[in-house]
Amino acid sequence: MKEKFKNMSDTNLLLTITIVIFFLxxxxxxxxxxxxxxxxxxxxxxxxxxxxxxxTSCGLSLVMITGGIDISVGGVVAxxxxxxxxxxxxxxxxxxxxxxxxxxxxxxxxxxxGFLVAYLDIQPFIVTLxxxxxxxxxxxxxxxxxxxxxxxxxxxxxxxxxYIPGMGSFxxxxxxxxxxxxxxxxxxxxxxxxxxxxxxxxxxxxxxYAVGGNRQSALMLGINVKRTVFASHVMxxxxxxxxxxxxxxxxxxxxxAHASGMEMNAIASSIIGGTLLTGGVGxxxxxxxxxxxxxxxxxxxxxxxxxxAWWTNITIAAMLCLFLVIQSIVMARKKSxx
Amino acid sequence: xxxxxxxxxxxxxxxxxxxxxxxxxxxTLCKGEIHALMGxxxxxxxxxxxxxxxVYEKDGGDIFLEGLGKAAxxxxxxxxxxxxISTVYQEITLCPNLSVAENMYIGRGDGAVQNxxxxxxxxxxxxxxxxxxxxxxxxxxSCSIAIQQMVAIARAVDMDCKVLILDEPTSSLDExxxxxxxxxMRDLKKRGVGIIFVTHFLDQVYEVCDKITVxxxxxxxxxxxxxxxxRVQLVSKxxxxxxxxxxxxxxxxxxxxxxxxxxxxxxxxxxxxxxxxKPFNFxxxxxxxxxxxxxxxxxxxxxxxxxxxxxxxIAGNVKKDGKEVKIxxxxxxxxLGIAYLPEDRKLDGIVGDLSVRENIILAAQVxxxxxxxxxxxxxxxxxxEYIKMLEIKTASADxxxxxxxxxxxxxxxxxxxxxxxxxxLILDEPTRGIDVGTKIEIQKLVLKLASEGMSVTxxxxxxxxxxxxxxxxxVMRDRKVVGELxxxxxxxxxxxxxxxxxxxxxxx
Numbered sequence: 001m002k003e004k005f006k007n008m009s010d011t012n013l014l015l016t017i018t019i020v021i022f023f024l025x026x027x028x029x030x031x032x033x034x035x036x037x038x039x040x041x042x043x044x045x046x047x048x049x050x051x052x053x054x055x056t057s058c059g060l061s062l063v064m065i066t067g068g069i070d071i072s073v074g075g076v077v078a079x080x081x082x083x084x085x086x087x088x089x090x091x092x093x094x095x096x097x098x099x100x101x102x103x104x105x106x107x108x109x110x111x112x113x114g115f116l117v118a119y120l121d122i123q124p125f126i127v128t129l130x131x132x133x134x135x136x137x138x139x140x141x142x143x144x145x146x147x148x149x150x151x152x153x154x155x156x157x158x159x160x161x162x163y164i165p166g167m168g169s170f171x172x173x174x175x176x177x178x179x180x181x182x183x184x185x186x187x188x189x190x191x192x193x194x195x196x197x198x199x200x201x202x203x204x205x206x207x208x209y210a211v212g213g214n215r216q217s218a219l220m221l222g223i224n225v226k227r228t229v230f231a232s233h234v235m236x237x238x239x240x241x242x243x244x245x246x247x248x249x250x251x252x253x254x255x256x257a258h259a260s261g262m263e264m265n266a267i268a269s270s271i272i273g274g275t276l277l278t279g280g281v282g283x284x285x286x287x288x289x290x291x292x293x294x295x296x297x298x299x300x301x302x303x304x305x306x307x308x309a310w311w312t313n314i315t316i317a318a319m320l321c322l323f324l325v326i327q328s329i330v331m332a333r334k335k336s337x338x
Numbered sequence: 339x340x341x342x343x344x345x346x347x348x349x350x351x352x353x354x355x356x357x358x359x360x361x362x363x364x365x366t367l368c369k370g371e372i373h374a375l376m377g378x379x380x381x382x383x384x385x386x387x388x389x390x391x392x393v394y395e396k397d398g399g400d401i402f403l404e405g406l407g408k409a410a411x412x413x414x415x416x417x418x419x420x421x422x423i424s425t426v427y428q429e430i431t432l433c434p435n436l437s438v439a440e441n442m443y444i445g446r447g448d449g450a451v452q453n454x455x456x457x458x459x460x461x462x463x464x465x466x467x468x469x470x471x472x473x474x475x476x477x478x479x480s481c482s483i484a485i486q487q488m489v490a491i492a493r494a495v496d497m498d499c500k501v502l503i504l505d506e507p508t509s510s511l512d513e514x515x516x517x518x519x520x521x522x523m524r525d526l527k528k529r530g531v532g533i534i535f536v537t538h539f540l541d542q543v544y545e546v547c548d549k550i551t552v553x554x555x556x557x558x559x560x561x562x563x564x565x566x567x568x569r570v571q572l573v574s575k576x577x578x579x580x581x582x583x584x585x586x587x588x589x590x591x592x593x594x595x596x597x598x599x600x601x602x603x604x605x606x607x608x609x610x611x612x613x614x615x616k617p618f619n620f621x622x623x624x625x626x627x628x629x630x631x632x633x634x635x636x637x638x639x640x641x642x643x644x645x646x647x648x649x650x651x652i653a654g655n656v657k658k659d660g661k662e663v664k665i666x667x668x669x670x671x672x673x674l675g676i677a678y679l680p681e682d683r684k685l686d687g688i689v690g691d692l693s694v695r696e697n698i699i700l701a702a703q704v705x706x707x708x709x710x711x712x713x714x715x716x717x718x719x720x721x722x723e724y725i726k727m728l729e730i731k732t733a734s735a736d737x738x739x740x741x742x743x744x745x746x747x748x749x750x751x752x753x754x755x756x757x758x759x760x761x762x763l764i765l766d767e768p769t770r771g772i773d774v775g776t777k778i779e780i781q782k783l784v785l786k787l788a789s790e791g792m793s794v795t796x797x798x799x800x801x802x803x804x805x806x807x808x809x810x811x812x813v814m815r816d817r818k819v820v821g822e823l824x825x826x827x828x829x830x831x832x833x834x835x836x837x838x839x840x841x842x843x844x845x846x
Contacts, residue, residue: 009435010477201451202451203450206452209433209435214433214434217433220431221431221432221444221493222446223444
């Protein structure tokens with residue numbers, strides 16, 4: 001056992017910590033806050049509401065693994081949902097066009113920011129801070145006021161439920177309510193699986209880790225560092241675009257205030273998921289569990305009757321600290337075990 | 339090309355603005371030989387290596403490789419790798435967060451899919467073949483520096499390299515690790531790899547190399563068979579002068595003769611820090627040069643760090659000039675007139691992006707306080723004075739310190755501490771990784787300072803250096819002071835004996 005602990009890579013160790021803590025927390029919620037959490041639908045609701053955050057965080061993790069950061073993702077999500085809303089309701093566009101628009105906006109942000117960071121060697125924080133302001137500003141220019149989308153086809157898509165057999169439950173009147181997930185969750189799951197495979201089993205995926213681990217060394221090992229950094233930002237932008245559409249499908253409206261602070265939640269999720277801000281260590285599955293942990297804790301806080309926003313923020317802060325402390329203790333123990 | 343040669347560099351020129359870094363340098367490497375490239379800092383070794391590996395583009399001359407009809411074109415490290423030239427640098431250029439196997443295979447090979455099983459198996463095979471005690475699946479950061487270096491070599495070997503360049507690979511290894519590395523080098527030699535070995539350690543050159551090429555001031559001095567070139571001659575070839583002053587630079591004429599020569603400048607009783615050392619007693623007289631000696635990791639540095647307050651002191655009393663004082667942090671020691679030149683120049687010494695001038699005034703400025711800054715004119719005056727005094731080779735006082743050679747960086751840090759006008763100076767490995775010429779300069783400076791009444795504690799891994807400078811040695815073993823030698827007792831064998839634990843007699 002001890003031998004195994006010693007030989008574990010940092011990435012896998014942090015991943016294990018995250019998963020264990022998530023399950024402990026969920027079990028705690030079931031024990032203390034009653035059976036609401038025991039219903040599968042409670043879990044699926046977390047997925048439904050957080051699908052966009054999962055996708056965004058995955059993209060962000062990729063950038064963080066290469067040692068960078070992208071704080072424009074929240075702005076991009078807001079811009080995408082507003083643009084799609086305007087396209088569908090005022091410009092007579094259809095859903096296919098809206099999806100293309102979402103991907104286009106995401107890619108555009110990714111490519112421009114990636115170029116500035118990778119090839120002009122500007123700090124990613126600065127570049128994406130500018131990107132964030134730009135995206136938020138542009139959202140208001142596209143349309144100033146919040147509005148609900150009434151496009152019939154879109155509403156049908158938004159309300160599409162994928163029922164999960166055997167997971168439903170009976171309400172107080174004894175009526176069977178089947179469990180369901182939204183289309184966005186399917187998208188998120190596909191994204192997680194694809195990214196996980198890319199990072200684990202493709203040579204290009206391993207380059208992200210190498211660059212994050214030691215940029216100079218990666219260069220000496222024959223890796224095209226600039227292209228790798230560029231690719232990470234493009235992927236992150238693309239995923240922010242996709243997340244924007246998934247978010248749009250969940251809220252069904254456009255508003256400049258949408259997705260405010262989402263980039264911070266995404267960073268928090270990645271970190272809870274075991275991604276190190278210093279780069280080189282991280283895992284997409286961890287990020288998934290990071291998002292789940294974050295929203296579970298939010299649900300717990302709300303079920304406990306503390307539904308004001310500041311309570312959520314304070315718990316997130318406490319949880320981040322807790323995770324970081326546990327991570328650093330375990331990493332230090334590993335170091336001393338060597 | 340010469341018979342048996344795998345690499346020939348002919349008439350290489352490299353010109354930097356204002357400097358002719360290489361002038362008409364020839365270099366030949368044969369199959370299965372270990373060839374030392376020697377020279378002082380600034381002699382052009384690094385430049386020659388960088389030309390060969392494509393980091394710099396040469397301004398003249400040709401590079402020929404075995405089996406290549408025409409002159410080779412090397413424009414980037416990748417080009418060099420493709421031609422079978424691999425380099426292992428002093429700093430590990432691998433990724434600590436990846437596994438050993440990944441570090442050996444990343445960035446090369448075709449295909450998009452990572453086959454972990456095959457990669458780990460292949461890596462294990464090579465590691466076993468080269469007798470390197472690591473497994474492919476292990477994370478690199480869990481290996482010691484020596485193993486990491488060997489992994490880098492294994493990668494080079496697996497890339498079918500014909501020319502392997504080892505640039506100062508031994509400077510962070512201890513003796514056993516060095517031995518292991520040499521074993522690996524000899525093994526590769528048998529397989530027909532040509533190895534270029536760059537190092538400052540003369541002993542190592544004579545232990546493992548076949549030939550020596552000496553460079554000086556960017557020019558070729560000559561190529562020699564190792565048996566034709568005794569050590570003393572090698573050094574004089576590197577320095578370009580006969581070296582009679584190297585053997586005996588210590589002389590009684592230099593000893594401090596003031597009437598307070600018998601007073602203790604610094605005294606410690608039962609001093610102990612949190613860096614895991616046993617309590618120790620220590621004193622130093624005015625104008626004395628003493629030293630801590632012992633094997634790597636025996637606690638030499640930890641002792642002086644405790645004196646300077648760089649580690650947290652947990653027990654013991656200290657007296658400065660006879661008065662009881664408390665040293666809790668470095669600034670306390672600095673205020674008492676103690677200066678400490680740290681062991682790790684890169685980490686604790688230089689501030690790389692600041693200029694030579696700013697680096698020099700740093701400690702003095704801290705002592706004066708942040709609200710009484712030196713005027714710019716003053717700092718230039720001070721910097722120029724010390725640059726002249728210590729003969730620091732720098733383009734100007736405003737050059738960033740990181741662009742200086744190791745020896746000159748060290749001189750800047752020395753200047754920084756001399757500027758605080760200490761009466762007690764602690765030098766922890768001041769000569770590590772710098773060339774012979776500068777080493778002697780520093781040793782001479784230490785003796786000169788002592789003769790003017792400064793007390794100096796000197797730590798070095800090289801015993802002969804200690805013997806040349808110190809009049810008293812404190813010997814350490816296993817983080818404990820085990821003996822003290824002075825005057826007639828000071829010789830290699832008595833030090834060895836004390837380190838080894840008395841009783842045993844050492845033929846050396």
